[in-house]
Amino acid sequence: MKIEIKRGDAIVAYEVMHEDLTLLQLLTHIKTEQDSTLAFSSGCRSSVCGSCAMRVNGKEVLACSYKPQDGDLIEPLRNAPVLRDLVVDMDKAYAFNKVARAWGIPTPDNLHVSVKDAELNEVQSDCILCGSCYSACPVYAVNGEFIGPFALTRVWKYATDVRQSDISAAIAAVQTSGIYDCTLCNECVPVCPQGIAPKQDIVMLRNKSGVMGYMDPNFASSFGGGLTF
Template sequence: MEIKIVRSLGDEVQTYNVELENVTLLSILNHIKTKIDPTLTYSHGCRSGVCGSCAVRVNGVEQLMCEYKPSEGDVVEPIRNARVIRDLVVDSGAVEHFNRVANAWSEGSHEGSVSEEDASRIETQSDCILCTSCYSACPVYAVNPDFIGPFALTRVWRYVNDAREESSDAKIAAVQTNGIWDCTLCGECVPVCPQNIAPKQDITMLRMKSAMLGYQDPNAAAAFGGGLDFGSPMF
């Protein structure tokens, strides 16, 4: 099987031939590193689709190396929108940065039992493994590198929708700038999520929650020539 890997030195594409079939991409890269080219650099952890550290792009689509089984001629490259450290390893600092900007964690909750219905509301979003596949697939970063991003926003919705959280207003306020209104709702983040989370849907729900609290899309307001109250009447 022929596998092509984008290397960090000059973005060169290096071709490897391996005689392995029906194995994961991670197994193939381990074989290349131990048997063919010890300079190849990549990242992995749990090897079971849980830690998210082995996310890459294969033929332009985000995949987890420990789950994806390659085909002849596949091209493997690092995820987008992140600084490449070497070969397939990128700087994952965006995870911490955007989660911090969005207040995407619990800042105060009350004790008590959680009903099965309440738990089901946050179950899917709680499964996020921060692989940043949605971050890599998002086209908004091409025009706005400060965009909070789908993975952080879906985590915000998880806490906003948690019945145990004492107040979600601060989280809603934190995602108004470079956040929910900057998303184009293109849906590119949805099919690449290995946990079947739909950030597009979560962002839509955050917009609805924001509207209930009196926030409006500033871009729509600007189109009418005014502020959030749409400014003066049009003549």
């Protein structure tokens, strides 16, 4: 079986004899047996930490769960600086959590949370910050400051948390380069290994913003810079 790996500006081909391995196992074999200079990231090897996210044939996957096929092209994630081979710098991507104020406000320890309440954001709580949705997002081609799908999903997680008494600061934070900059293209949804739908969360944040008095700036500008009543 032959696989190709994008290393800098070059595409390097490797012949491997092993079958029925995960991509991460295959990369480890190449590094230990064929090319010790190959660089990639890994951690838990159980699809929990998200550190082995990369692209295969143009789609984001977790290397520890993907089974490679003959002719696969392996590339680093997009929209993040490549440090070396398949390793990218996610610092700026993770910093968007701070921009979006994607954290909870301390609440009383005795506040009761029912099972139904917990289910409201159960799926969003499963985000492992692998960056797959961030890589798949086409908005970064035109706006490098876009807050991005996983940060916005985290905002919606807290917006639906009954323990949060005041989400106004977070909703205000996602108005600029945030929810209205998303094109709702759906590219982020199929690549999430946890089954999260950031597009849906962003739509819900738009609805919540409308209830709280915010308006899509693109809609407002179509009326000459604003609406008056």
